[in-house]
Amino acid sequence: xxxxxxxxxxxxxxxxxxxxxxxxxxxxxxxxxxxxxxxxxxxxxxxxxxxxxxxxxxxxxxxxxxxxxxxxxxxxxxxxxxxxxxxxxxxxxxxxxxxxxxxxxxxxxxxxxxxxxxxxxxxxxxxxxxxxxxxxxxxxxxxxxxxxxxxxxxxxxxxxxxxxx
Numbered sequence: 001x002x003x004x005x006x007x008x009x010x011x012x013x014x015x016x017x018x019x020x021x022x023x024x025x026x027x028x029x030x031x032x033x034x035x036x037x038x039x040x041x042x043x044x045x046x047x048x049x050x051x052x053x054x055x056x057x058x059x060x061x062x063x064x065x066x067x068x069x070x071x072x073x074x075x076x077x078x079x080x081x082x083x084x085x086x087x088x089x090x091x092x093x094x095x096x097x098x099x100x101x102x103x104x105x106x107x108x109x110x111x112x113x114x115x116x117x118x119x120x121x122x123x124x125x126x127x128x129x130x131x132x133x134x135x136x137x138x139x140x141x142x143x144x145x146x147x148x149x150x151x152x153x154x155x156x157x158x159x160x161x162x163x164x165x
Contacts, residue, residue, distance in 0.1 A: 003031030013037035015060045033060045036067030046074035048091050072098030084163040104162035107132055107139050114142075123151040134165050 004021035008014035014032035025031045037057040041047040047068035050056050061067050072087035077099035084090075084100040085108070092098045107113075111132045114120075120142035123131055128151035131142045139159040142151050 001026055006031040008032035010035075010058065013057075015058065017060065034062055035059060036061050039063070039067040041068035043071065043088065046071045046088070048089070050091065075099070077102075086163065100161050100163055101159050103157075103159050104139075104165075107141075107159060107162060108164065111141065120151045120153050125149075125151070127151075137162075137165055139165060 001024070002021060003023045003025050006016075006026055008016045008028060008031065012028065013035045014028045015035050016031075017033040020031055020033070023030060035057060036059045039062050041049045041064060045064065047064045048071045049067075050069050056067065059066060069091045070093055072083060072090045072092045075083065075087070075093050075095075075098040077083060078095050080102050081095055081099040082102040082105060083098055084104070087098055090098065110130075112130055114131050114133050118131075118133075120128065120131065120133065123142055125144050128142045128144045131151075133140045133142070133153065137160060139162060140153045141157060141159075143154045144150075145152050
């Protein structure tokens with residue numbers, strides 16, 4: 001029998017191709033073309049499989065450019081912005097999708113978030129510069145006021161849009 005009568009399995013990532021109709025065969029390898037569903041995107045090279053994109057999965061192709069989308073890791077953020085922590089797992093190519101305020105990493109990596117029952121003015125001089133308060137996604141760092149000799153919220157610096165806060 002020729003490939004013209006062979007039914008390629010869409011669920012398994014195969015598509016019928018009229019150019020293969022005259023061939024004699026009865027297997028997907030002979031009678032069908034592989035779709036993007038079978039292609040493995042290389043995350044190491046910043047390529048990710050498009051989630052929920054059925055039309056791309058059914059496309060007859062076998063390349064990163066045709067089957068995958070770039071992750072945020074391939075994006076360069078504007079000055080004062082930095083890739084957010086899950087950039088390698090997120091599809092995107094804009095600051096809005098891929099970046100956050102560059103100061104966010106300091107809050108995440110070197111400062112400690114205060115509990116709801118804690119306040120800057122309770123902190124010692126040594127502890128003060130290591131703490132911050134999260135006011136519904138606006139991060140307020142504690143700073144030592146030498147004149148009044150107490151810890152207080154920094155009224156000037158407010159950091160927003162940090163991933164995970």
